[in-house]
Amino acid sequence: xxxxxxxxxxxxxxxxxxxxxxxxxxxxxxxxxxxxxxxxxxxxxxxxxxxxxxxxxxxxxxxxxxxxxxxxxxxxxxxxxxxxxxxxxxxxxxxxxxxxxxxxxxxxxxxxxxxxxxxxxxxxxxxxxxxxxxxxxxxxxxxxxxxxxxxxxxxxxxxxxxxxxxxxxxxxxxxxxxxxxxxxxxxxxxxxxxxxxxxxxxxxxxxxxxxxxxxxxxxxxxxxxxxxxxxxxxxxx
Amino acid sequence: xxxxxxxxxxxxxxxxxxxxxxxxxxxxxxxxxxxxxxxxxxxxxxxxxxxxxxxxxxxxxxxxxxxxxxxxxxxxxxxxxxxxxxxxxxxxxxxxxxxxxxxxxxxxxxxxxxxxxxxxxxxxxxxxxxxxxxxxxxxxxxxxxxxxxxxxxxxxxxxxxxxxxxxxxxxxxxxxxxxxxxxxxxxxxxxxxxxxxxxxxxxxxxxxxxxxxxxxxxxxxxx
Numbered sequence: 001x002x003x004x005x006x007x008x009x010x011x012x013x014x015x016x017x018x019x020x021x022x023x024x025x026x027x028x029x030x031x032x033x034x035x036x037x038x039x040x041x042x043x044x045x046x047x048x049x050x051x052x053x054x055x056x057x058x059x060x061x062x063x064x065x066x067x068x069x070x071x072x073x074x075x076x077x078x079x080x081x082x083x084x085x086x087x088x089x090x091x092x093x094x095x096x097x098x099x100x101x102x103x104x105x106x107x108x109x110x111x112x113x114x115x116x117x118x119x120x121x122x123x124x125x126x127x128x129x130x131x132x133x134x135x136x137x138x139x140x141x142x143x144x145x146x147x148x149x150x151x152x153x154x155x156x157x158x159x160x161x162x163x164x165x166x167x168x169x170x171x172x173x174x175x176x177x178x179x180x181x182x183x184x185x186x187x188x189x190x191x192x193x194x195x196x197x198x199x200x201x202x203x204x205x206x207x208x209x210x211x212x213x214x215x216x217x218x219x220x221x222x223x224x225x226x227x228x229x230x231x232x233x234x235x236x237x
Numbered sequence: 238x239x240x241x242x243x244x245x246x247x248x249x250x251x252x253x254x255x256x257x258x259x260x261x262x263x264x265x266x267x268x269x270x271x272x273x274x275x276x277x278x279x280x281x282x283x284x285x286x287x288x289x290x291x292x293x294x295x296x297x298x299x300x301x302x303x304x305x306x307x308x309x310x311x312x313x314x315x316x317x318x319x320x321x322x323x324x325x326x327x328x329x330x331x332x333x334x335x336x337x338x339x340x341x342x343x344x345x346x347x348x349x350x351x352x353x354x355x356x357x358x359x360x361x362x363x364x365x366x367x368x369x370x371x372x373x374x375x376x377x378x379x380x381x382x383x384x385x386x387x388x389x390x391x392x393x394x395x396x397x398x399x400x401x402x403x404x405x406x407x408x409x410x411x412x413x414x415x416x417x418x419x420x421x422x423x424x425x426x427x428x429x430x431x432x433x434x435x436x437x438x439x440x441x442x443x444x445x446x447x448x449x450x451x452x453x454x455x456x457x458x459x460x
Contacts, residue, residue, distance in 0.1 A: 007272050016267060020260045024317055025361050027253045031310050032354035034249070038242050039347040044336075049351055052332050056352040059331070060359040063324045063394065066387050067360065068367030069378050075371065084368045085264065088361050089257070090319035099288050106284030107276060124276035124284055126265035132288035134258055135296035136316040141254045144304060144312055145247050151305050155341065160457055161450055164409070166305045166340050168446035170330060171409050172439030173302065173322065174402065177395040179417030180428060187385060192392040196400035203401060212335075219331050219397055226393030227386035234385040 004119040008079025017085035024089050055216035062224055070096070082126060091133045103128040190233060195226030243309050243346075250313030257317050298436030306330060306340045310350035318357040322435075323391065327398050328356045408455050412445035413438050 007013070032053070039049050067087050074083040078100060086096045103125030109116045155162040181188035199222040206214035240248075269275045276284075303321060304312040307329055315325045330340070332352035338344035367374060378387075403410045417438060421428055449455040 007268065007274065010268075010272075012271060013264075013268055016264045020257070020264060021361060021365075023260065024257060025358065027257075027317060028314060028354040028357040028361075030249070031246075031314055031350055032358075034242075034246070035310055035347045035350035035354065039344075039351070041242075042343055042347070044344060044347060048336060049347070052336055052348050052351050053355045055335065056328050056332050056355040057359045059328050060324060060356040061363065063320070063390060064360045064363040065378070066323075066390055067320070067364055068374065069387060071364060071367055072371060072375050072378060075368075080368060080371070082264075084364065088318075088364050089261070090317060092320060092323070095292070099292075102287045103284050106287060107280045119272060119274040120276050123265065123269045123272075123274035124281055126268065127276070127281060128284040128288050130261050130265050131285050132292045134261055135289075135293050136300050137254050137258055139297060139300040140304070140313050140316045141251050141258070143300070144250070144309070147301070147304060148243075148309065151341065161447075162341065163339060164446050164450055164455060165443060167406060167409055168413075168442040169302050169439045170306055171402070171406075171413050172442035173326070173435050174395065174399050174410070175413035175417040175438050175442065176435050177322070177391060178399050178414055179421045181392045181396075182414075182418050183421040183425070183428070188389055188392040191389040192396035195393045195396035199397035199400040200404065203404070215335050219327065219394075219401070222397035222400075223390070223393045226396055227390060230385040230389040230393070231382060235382065 004117065004122045005079060007119050008082060008122055010081075013079065013081040017081040017088075020085055021088045051212070051216060055213075055220075058217060059220040062220065062227070074100075078122070078125065086129060086133075090137060091129075095133065096129060099129040099132045100125045102132075187230060187233060191226045191230045194229040195222045198222040198225040246309040246313070246350075250309065254313055254317060295433055298433075298439075302436055302439045306349075307353065308341065308346035308349045310346065311353045314350065314353045314357060318353070318360070320360065323394065324360065325353050325356055327394060328352050331398070331401075408449060409442070409446055413442040416441055 036046075036049060040046060071080075071083055071087050074087070074096060077083075078086075083096070104117060104121055106128070107121045107124050109121050151162065154165065178192070181192045199218055202214055202218040202222060206212075206218060299321060300316070303315065303326060306326065307315055311325075311329055315321055315329075318325070329349045329352045333340055333345050333348045336344065336348045338348045340349070377383075399410075403414075417434075427434060446455065
């Protein structure tokens, strides 16, 4: 085992990481409670809110698995506790490795965990990963209120347009994620098409039969269907 | 003056956000201090420069793009808990739609926050279990037969999500999708910078929507 790993897997680091993660978890619980109370206050049926929480929780299970896979990949390099912290709160698996790599490069070390990756380089990686990740949160703290105020002004002057505007932003994001498999083709494209077909089928059945749980779980089920298709298709060729 | 729900969320979001922000920095600072492994300031500054050059513009764009969709409580939560595009945004948007609540409305605010909070809790628990069970899980999750499934989770997610929304609002979808497809074909190197392209496409999408709205091709949210 490399010398820096003693620090990277120290109980102090576990303790610190655990404390931060627990705090963020509490924030989620508190915000959920407040939203629930607010929902009750403005007359939303609690059963509907319960269904929303349930379907969101179920949907989130499968996309969480690649994060665990990243944890398995990153933990041997940066130690388990810091990887656990970084993947549990803001950031994403691709960001973490790139930022950690920049931490190594700026110390003149070519590869993460490789030759010359000392405790000091680990320190540099950790500091840089932390500084690089906070900007979105900082924007929220400083500007969210002002920005929303602006959006409200648009809404008041033309509410139809403000709804279209928000949806257009969403389609901008969708188009980027669609573009990749559409252009590259191959398995990714087949997976895309198969989960799209599943989704259309399920929304059609949901509409016809008026069974509400189909709509609630259609996205999760179509996604899993697409992933199963990827395994089956790869096995066939 | 009575504080509105939004004001309360802003206040709590700022308090929690600031504490998390400080905590994020404290972790490496404490470790560096205790073990005396501070890097030389020059190298640290170079590294910070590298990471900020890429991620400051990307996150500012993410902030501008996603917060109108997510509302107040949801935005603070999502920028604390992360995994936006691969998890929280599809989750929140789908949840609002199933509940018949529009993004930006009072109901949308409630459902978005509920969805993001539920999603965050589940993810945190799963990662925790994954960490505890890292040794038994490793051989299972790295089985070669399962790799195509995990490598294609984004096309699987976005295939389903897009199918639904294109069916619903094809007029809004058509321009950005065609634009991206042509762009990636002409300049394939952009595929590696997809993240940075999201705000650009957001703008193009808004512009095309604006034109369609002004020319009355689109007249309502449900068009």
